[in-house]
Amino acid sequence: MPDIPLVPAHWRFPAQPASVRRARHAVAASLPDVLRPRLGADLSLLTSELVTNAIRHGACWADEEFIELVLWPADGHYWLAVSDPGAGRPVLARPGVESESGRGLVLVDSLAAAWAVRPRPTCGTSVIAGLSLQRGGG
Template sequence: MNVQYPMDGLREARTISVVRGGRKAIAPPPESDNTPICRVRDFQMATEIPAQAEAVAGARHQLGALLACSGLSECADTVMLVTQELMVNAMVHGCGSKPTLRFIVRATHGHGRLRVEVEDPSIKQPHTRPPSPDEEGGRGLYLVDSLVTRWGTYRSKPGHGKTVWFELDLAAEEAAS
């Protein structure tokens, strides 16, 4: 899968390619280009992902590469962890682990705020519940809630399920770069 993102007046857009197994390749800018690179770049990405574990891993790596190229390495681990939680929930609960179904991941960064959305075909809304000590699952949304600035859900267009989203307000020095 390929994602292009604009760099608003800075060098040409870069393409991040993610192949099976999570290997990634980033096309670097030409060596002769002396255009300055700002520390943090705004971006938008959207990708459709099959409800398969390998695809979730590939999308997580794709997002990590995009964050690194955009100067947001400081928050990459948190973003990838929370996004993976939402993608796995979409795969297991939203798609019912049917590999023929797909979900959509969108990420945007601008004005000091990073937002990630995961849209799946199910209309069933996620909710936190206190898990018993022996349960394997049930803690993911608590993790999401503790790591992000805010999160929520909304029904997507009729017939398109729901979207679970989160936002991180980034440090003022990152937003000003």
């Protein structure tokens, strides 16, 4: 009989700044205890950056839109997908030292073993990032 995979964790949050903290706590709480020392801090930072970007650039607060998160283990990684209803495509930029913003995807690029931007089947965009389970001397 084949191994049955874990069901991915899934959340929906209002596209509001308060959701960043809620999303970070939800994702951290769903990570198995044994993996928290290796992945917890980086997964929390990834969550914060991706959710913040989705709220700022991919959703309209006034329209009561939502962002969605999915977390799942596969192929030696923990994958996080953050989706928003926006049509824009996030792009990795290298802001100058004087810039006050624009470093979110730089952090994602630095932390993640792999990441990509994908259109959603119906509408919107997903940013997917994976952290290696071997991270931190695992």
